[in-house]
Each structure stands twice: as structure tokens, then as C-alpha cells.
Amino acid sequence: MRQVVNEDSSAFDSDERLRQGIEAMFFAYRGFTADPDRILATLSYGRAHHRAIHFIARSPGTTVNNLLKILGVTKQSLNRVLRTLIEDGLVESRQGVSDRRERRLSLTDAGGALERRLSEAQRRRMRAAYHAAGPEAVDGFHLVLEAMMDAEMRRTYHAIKEGET
Amino acid sequence: MRQVVNEDSSAFDSDERLRQGIEAMFFAYRGFTADPDRILATLSYGRAHHRAIHFIARSPGTTVNNLLKILGVTKQSLNRVLRTLIEDGLVESRQGVSDRRERRLSLTDAGGALERRLSEAQRRRMRAAYHAAGPEAVDGFHLVLEAMMDAEMRRTYHAIKEGET
């Protein structure tokens, strides 16, 4: 038997909960990017540079194609960013060994230093949030985020986590 | 007494955990925006339009200034978006009553219809994620997101939640 009143009420509640979650994602993402953004601005770099640096640091020796899949942008867009990073001596591009068409990307010392700077700023905030919310909340946080990804991105996310190149 | 080995190990673990959280935020945010983005693309609108529509729907009769604070963009940027929405008959702008300098913004019927379409697409994914992760995880998710916001955004977030205009 259906209890119509309760159903409506719970539908309303969960709807409101979902809306709050949507807004929380929006506001939290702003905070999430705020600290690296400030550093990047002083170097006339943008988020696109940060993303490239992050994933190259995470999978040193990765290829352009691999990076394209991870970042989900066009090669032209990635290339523009990559070129400036290489010109500025933050990223190194070496011809692949087994397949010499590939470029194997890695960070130079200067690139690694910037990556640590950006990452530390971002992790500082994450660490504070994790600490404030507690370990169980953090588990839930990770669970929900993962469930929110597209299936393909979830695979990519796990592949990176497992340390694949 | 400090157990140096364990400290190092746990520092490493938590660092890895934080990096996973950072990447999870990145990939999840893509999923979070993917469904509305597809709808918006068919209408030659962008995320900026979605954000405006969302918060006008959430606080009908809100002012331009209020929206500026919420969205954190310049008035020129917001105005460009708002103008097209008004021209297209999705948003209505009425002179304020108590203060006639203000414009009170609200959605037209057509605007409301689009808002529901976008919101439903986004909520569908959130609902699935919440369901997959379970209610305790969802509580944790909200806790961590809130802790990640800038203090000012947290206030704004709560103000909207409480239904302030």
C-alpha cells in the first residue's frame, strides 16, 4: 500500500537534498580551484596548464594521446598549453622508445617544483576539509564522487589510481 | 614517543588519499555538468546561462547585485548572459518596488520549463549517485563539500538553503 502523503513529502525532501548537493558542488568546486588559481595567475598560466602539469606528474612518461583522453579536450587545445609549458622549460617531451611517434611527457625539475607548489596549496584545503568532516565523511565523499562520474571517466580514474601509464 | 616509520607511512597514505580526492573532484565535476551541457548545447546556451537560470529559479525576485555575489563574476559578464535570456523570453526583469533602482529577476513560464529540464537531467545523475553510495555516504559528501568552500561562499550557500532572497 502506498502512503501518498509520505511519498510526496519524501520526494520533496530528497529533491531539496539533491538541489543542495548541486549547489554544494558548485560552491565547493570554486573553493577547490581557488588556491591554485591564485598561484597560476601570478605566472600567467591558467587551469588548463595546471591540469596538464598535474596529470603529467601523476603519470610521468605519459603520451599526448593518453593525456587527451584524461583531459577530454581536443589535441589543438592541449597542444597550445603543452607548447608553452615546454617552451618555459616545465615539461619535457621525448620521443618514445618502442613507438617513436609517441612523445613521452615528463616534468623537468622546474615543472616538478611548480607542481608541488600547486598541489600543496590544493591539498592544504582538501586536508583541512577532510579533517573537519572526519574520516567516515571522507569515505562517503569519495563514494559519491565516484558514482557521479561517467563510466569511462571512472575507468580512467581507477587506471590512474593504480599507477598505469 | 614518535613512531617515525608509521608517521611517514600515514603521511604518505593521506597524501595519496588527498590526490585521489582531487582527481575525483575533477572527473566527477565533468559528470556533474555533462547532462545539462548537452541540453544547453542544442539551444546555443552555455553553463553561464544555466547558472543564472538555476539561481533565479532558486530565489525568484532576486536582484542583479545578489546574483553577482552568488556567481562571483563581473556585472559585464553576467549582463551578457542575462540580456540574451531576457531577449529570449526566459527571464523577466521588473523594476523593484521599494527600491526602483533594483531589477527583480524571475523566470517566465518558458524559463521555468527549461530550468526543470536542466535540473531534472542533473538531478537524475545526482539521484543515481546518492542511491548507489547510500545515505551515510551522502551525509559525508555534503559535509566535505561544505568544508571545502570559502567562508563567504559557505554563508551564501546557507542563505540560499534557508530561502533568502
Place this chain on the structure above:
DNA sequence: CTTGGAATGTCAACAAGGCTGACGTATCTT
């Protein structure tokens, strides 16, 4: 050994959506 296709780089052109700076108008407040 040749040839098709894959991986990469690059040129050009364009759009969305941020930004700054400057200015104008209407309206409220003091």
C-alpha cells in the same frame, strides 16, 4: 617493400565567457 592508418604537430578561424576600465542614467539617502 609498399601502403594504409595511427600518433603527433601545426595553421587558421571562431566562440564562449571570463576580465578591466570608463562612462551614463536613474534613484535613493543624507
Place this chain on the structure above:
DNA sequence: AAGATACGTCAGCCTTGTTGACATTCCAAG
């Protein structure tokens, strides 16, 4: 009457995304 506030707008700039076209290099299959 004067200053502050809310809003709109013009102009110009930047980043970062897009499409389309084309060249190069190289692997692998026939």
C-alpha cells in the same frame, strides 16, 4: 543639493575550448 548605489553598456583583451585542413613520421599488415 550632493554623494552613493544599482544597473546597463561600450570597447578591448585573454584563456580555453571548438572545427577543419594538412604535413610528418612511423608502425604494421599485406
